[in-house]
Amino acid sequence: MHYVNAKGILSAKNGMNIYRGCTHGCIYCDSRSVCYQIKHDFEDIEVKQNAPELLEKVLRSKRKKCMIGTGSMCDPYMHCEEKLGLTRKCLEIIDRYGFGVSLITKSSRVLRDLDLLKSINSKAKAVVQMTLTTYDENLCKILEPYVSTTSERFDALKVLRDNGIPTVVWLCPILPFINDTEENLKGVLKYCFDASVKGIICFGMGVTLREGDREYFYKKLDEHFPGLKEKYHRKYGYAYEVTSDNSPYLMRIFHSECKAHGVISNTSDVFEYLYSFPEEESEQLRLF
Numbered sequence: 001m002h003y004v005n006a007k008g009i010l011s012a013k014n015g016m017n018i019y020r021g022c023t024h025g026c027i028y029c030d031s032r033s034v035c036y037q038i039k040h041d042f043e044d045i046e047v048k049q050n051a052p053e054l055l056e057k058v059l060r061s062k063r064k065k066c067m068i069g070t071g072s073m074c075d076p077y078m079h080c081e082e083k084l085g086l087t088r089k090c091l092e093i094i095d096r097y098g099f100g101v102s103l104i105t106k107s108s109r110v111l112r113d114l115d116l117l118k119s120i121n122s123k124a125k126a127v128v129q130m131t132l133t134t135y136d137e138n139l140c141k142i143l144e145p146y147v148s149t150t151s152e153r154f155d156a157l158k159v160l161r162d163n164g165i166p167t168v169v170w171l172c173p174i175l176p177f178i179n180d181t182e183e184n185l186k187g188v189l190k191y192c193f194d195a196s197v198k199g200i201i202c203f204g205m206g207v208t209l210r211e212g213d214r215e216y217f218y219k220k221l222d223e224h225f226p227g228l229k230e231k232y233h234r235k236y237g238y239a240y241e242v243t244s245d246n247s248p249y250l251m252r253i254f255h256s257e258c259k260a261h262g263v264i265s266n267t268s269d270v271f272e273y274l275y276s277f278p279e280e281e282s283e284q285l286r287l288f
């Protein structure tokens with residue numbers, strides 16, 4: 001872990017990454033890709049130690065309230081957050097200035113900040129997005145070894161539900177020949193429906209691979225699934241989009257089940273919900 005003073009904290013779309021790198025060890029992580037220009041070892045977390053100060057300066061001067069997103073690149077609740085508490089400090093600022101927040105995480109550590117999420121949600125809007133990929137707990141520990149297991153994330157989703165915090169699930173990636181099965185899909189969907197999630201983001205049944213990410217993924221395939229790397233090479237070569245042969249069938253099940261349970265499954269509709277601040281939602285309803 002090393003510390004830097006960042007020059008800025010919010011992207012053009014009001015996204016925020018307090019950390020760069022990750023210690024969760026997910027074998028498919030796109031953030032390892034060379035295109036993101038993380039020059040240090042991926043597990044040597046870069047900490048933007050002045051993130052709270054930068055965020056307060058920006059929010060103090062913003063004329064219009066909006067949703068602040070965090071975690072699109074690197075999880076805001078990885079192991080170092082327990083010691084540093086920078087995510088919590090940023091949530092305190094978001095709460096103080098009356099903005100909304102949309103978090104993306106794979107960690108049940110998010111529950112540490114339940115009090116702040118409830119406060120933000122009572123005045124604006126707080127949404128927790130949780131990634132779920134694998135119903136089988138043993139497989140989860142291989143694919144996502146140093147993070148909360150799927151059942152632990154499910155338990156967190158239920159706590160959030162019981163406290164009135166809306167949730168969205170990212171159902172991705174789905175890895176060909178590994179978890180691209182009807183059994184896995186229905187197991188994950190059952191968790192989603194039981195936790196009363198608002199929507200599910202799924203771009204199709206597959207994974208994206210590019211330089212940096214691909215090499216790490218193949219290394220882990222050799223460790224845990226001998227011979228599977230060669231199968232990937234033969235079928236997909238160096239393709240960026242690696243789509244399961246089962247995708248059309250599984251996507252039909254996905255959309256059908258979501259419709260039956262009243263869960264938003266259209267990706268653009270879910271993103272519209274995540275990005276819209278409550279005042280904007282009220283205005284849209286009035287226009288409608």
